[in-house]
Amino acid sequence: MHEQYDIVILGAGINGVSIARALSLAGKRVLILERREIAAGASSHSSRLIHGGLRYLENYEFTLVQEALHDQKELLDRYPDLVKLCPFYLPIYQNTSRPVWMIRIGLWLYGLLAGHGHTPSKIPMAEFSSLFPALRTEGLKAVFHYYDGKTDDKALTHRIAEEAVSVGTTIREHTLPTAITFGKEKIKIQTNDTHHIETPVLINATGAWVDEVNTAFALPSSFTIEKLSGIHLVFNKVLIPEPLILQATDGRVFFMIPEQGRTLIGTTERSEKGNVDQIRIDPEDIAYLLMQSNAYLINPLKEEDITDVFIGTRPIIKSTKDPTHMSREYKLDLHTIGKNKLLHIYGGKLTTSPSLARNVAKIFC
Ligand SMILES: Cc1cc2nc3c(=O)[nH]c(=O)nc-3n(C[C@H](O)[C@H](O)[C@H](O)COP(=O)(O)OP(=O)(O)OC[C@H]3O[C@@H](n4cnc5c(N)ncnc54)[C@H](O)[C@@H]3O)c2cc1C
Incomplete structure (x- = not known):
């Protein structure tokens, strides 16, 4: 017996749960398969800013900034x-x-x-x-x-997930597809917990894993992503009373952000070539953030002062630009296979999750 859903979403990051919320509100039966836990990926490893992205104005990305500020509101x-x-x-x-x-x-x-x-x-x-x-x-x-x-990215993603569940979405954590086949009428998905699912719509919202999922199941796609990791340093002391935006010696900007008795400093941009699960914190990035911060601080920070370092990976649509100038805009990549639809989510930010979800709902509702 196959379980039937109107829409199956892979990935319970902020984009997956926001899409599920919007589709369930529109009356669709939605299932999310999340291979780890809700917000396990970039959605709990970001700079936690709900912002238009002041620096994107420099790249003349007015539409991105305007849409993000609308989403911020x-x-x-x-x-x-x-x-x-x-x-x-x-x-x-x-x-x-x-x-x-x-x-x-x-x-x-x-x-x-x-x-x-x-x-x-x-x-x-x-x-x-x-x-x-x-x-x-x-x-x-x-x-x-x-x-x-400013937000708490993990708490925000969990809240949206709770809302999605309250309007009918089913979320299965620690569950991932082991086989995806496109039948004439429906897409058949087999999972690691031996469920058999049928749906006419599959949404790949796996963030930085999007290309790996496409390769694993030979799914058609129009884009590939640049995996851009970024780290944050955490200090168990309050260095500043309010968030600061500073310029690094290479022209990039970075933030110092106070939160609950701690200070967060980030972030970096490193193009990663391997699989997302193999991405590790590079000591060079720690040294970079320490050096850039110390250029502004009266009492320099030392490596021993760091209480935590965390890393996240941004899925950025590949282009010929350098990583800092690659657009943070998202793209919806829709494929029709027989009577079935396959949609990949490429890129995006925490901040733009509301408009992304709305635009996906427009396709299917
Ligand atoms: C360093 C850094 C700083 C950032 N700062 C900001 C910021 O300040 N403001 C902002 O707006 N944005 C920021 N972003 C961007 C933002 O974090 C991401 O755009 C957003 O979290 C992406 O959400 P997502 O749902 O697409 O992906 P993710 O949150 O990565 O979720 C993808 C999910 O898919 C799951 N998954 C993977 N493979 C499978 C599979 N085969 N089956 C099922 N599930 C699978 C993963 O476990 C994961 O939970 C930052 C990103 C980084 C890395």
Whole structure:
């Protein structure tokens, strides 16, 4: 006897559970197969920002920023206990390659697109140094202040999963497909716990594993991804009172984020060639973040101060650009096979999960 579902989703990251929630709300019978636990992948290893991505304005990715800020508003409204608007500080030092006027215009545009009514502003340097005594002030040219969203990525993904379940989604953790075959009418899925499932729609929302799933089951696809790992360092002390955005010596930006008595510093970008499960923290990335942070801190951080390091992998659609400039936009890759539909989710951010889910629901509802 085969279990019947309208839609089967592989992967219970933020995208998988958001899609399931949207489809179940529209009355579909949805099953998620998650090979580990809910939020086991990038959705619990991110920088935890619900943001439009100020730096993407530099790449002229206005649509991405606007859509993400629209999604930010939706997440702020839907989960006020989990997604909060916070003040972010952007100090401009002499080594900053971006001119002050450009940052001012970028922030003004960002505030306008966000539409939350908090206007970015320049703050007096004396105010900054009294708020951030851990930071050096030599070479400081200006300090800007703007608002952006912060969350707990794992808790947010779990909350959306709970909502999906409450409207009818079934989630099976520690379950993965062992065979996928396309029949005339239905897709047949066999799982490691010997379930036999039939569905006319399969959605591959396995994040950084998307290509590996496609290869394992010979699924057709239009894109491939660049696996871009990123690490965060965790310190069991509060270095700063509010989030800071800083420029690294290579022109990238990185964050220092206070959270519950700790400080999070990240992130990095490393193109990975092997399988996602074999990706490991590279000591060079730890040294990089320490060096970049210490360029701004009065009392340098040492490796012994690090209490945790975590790594996540972003699934970025491959292009000829360097990793920092590859678009963070998502793509929905739909294939029709007989009467069946196969949809791959490529890329995306925590922040854009609401619009991604809405766009997927438009295809199937
Ligand atoms: C370092 C870093 C920092 C980031 N910072 C931010 C940020 O500040 N703000 C933001 O908006 N975004 C950020 N992102 C991006 C964001 O984390 C991801 O875009 C998002 O979490 C992707 O969600 P997902 O559901 O597509 O993938 P994932 O969360 O990776 O979920 C995929 C799931 O599929 C499962 N899976 C894999 N293979 C199978 C299989 N064969 N069968 C069943 N299940 C399978 C995995 O176990 C996993 O749970 C960051 C990402 C990284 C790596």
